[in-house]
Amino acid sequence: MTTQLPRYDDWLNGELEECARDAGEDVDTYVARAVATRMVADLTRSERRSAEELMSHLAEAAVFADSSLPNVSAAINDPDRLRALHATGLLDSPVEEVYDRITRAAAQALDAPHALVSLVDADRQFFKSSAGLGELTKEERQTPLNRSVCQYxxxxxxxxxxxxxxxxxxxxxxxxxxxxxxVAYLGIPLIDGDSNAIGTLCVYDEKPRLWSTGHVQILSDLAELAAERIFKQPT
Incomplete structure (x- = not known):
């Protein structure tokens, strides 16, 4: 063990080492991630400033990096997929009530605190619509790609x-x-007629959830409505 924490006796340091080992990490990495998680949570609750700057620095320092996450860069950077995404014209576009109705319906139908229409670009995800997050600023309507679960x-x-x-x-x-x-997440890809997935309609919760086949069907139906709107061809 490389880290001996202040105020920790031998027993506590031994428990720390065992917890890190169970997580598949060395103690330094385990402690760094724990501290970073607390920092993000505290800053998120604080009204002093946004946690985005902190998350950006943590990403640059690879504090949360983990090789166990699958590498999906080839699919995300597929030229046909990116062309389909950019052709929608929705990236960086203003919020629209038609999409907000869908995210509100998704959150209500699945009794989920948060819902998103998320568009996945080559290096970021952009929220075309959100429910349960309040009024987001322009900066808050996008996150770096490493923060995206929707990309998978x-x-x-x-x-x-x-x-x-x-x-x-x-x-x-x-x-x-x-x-x-x-903690819990359910995401349905938004797919065009050429099988290009450009984003998702998703719901998520900060606590565990048991998603039923009914939940998946309801969200899939709402995702189909969103996709019909996104990919609707002019008449």
Whole structure:
């Protein structure tokens, strides 16, 4: 063990080492991630400033980096997919009531605190619509790609269902899971007629959820409405 924490006796340091080992990390990494998670949570609750700057620095320092997350860069950067996304003209566009109705309906129907229409670009995700997050600033309507869970639903082109991401062998070390942003997630890809997934309609919660087949069907139906609106051809 490389770290001996102040105020920790031998027993506590031994427990720390065991917890880090169970998480598959060395103690330094385990402690750094724990501290970073607390910093993000505290700053998010604070009204002093946004946590975005902190998250940006944590990303640059690779504090939450983890090789167990699948590499989906090839699918995300597929030229046809990106052309389909950019052709919608929705990136950086203002909020629209037609999409807000869909996210509100998704949150209400699934009794979820948060819902998003998320568009996944090559290096970021942009929120065309959100429910349960209040009025977002321009900066808050996008996040770096490493913060995106939606990218994995987009890359695979199928619904992504996480009932407790903290216990998931793949997603337990995702930055949004580590800092407590989400625990449960259900995302349906938004797919055009050429099978290009450009984003998702998703709901998420800060506590575990059991998503039923009914939940998946309802969200899929709402995602189809969103996709019809996005990819509607002019008459």
């Amino acid at each position: 639903a987009v890359a695979n082109g199928v619904p992504l269902i996480l009932e407790d991401a903290r216990a998931d062998p793949v997603f337990k070390n995702h930055p949004a899971v580590l800092d407590g942003t989400l």
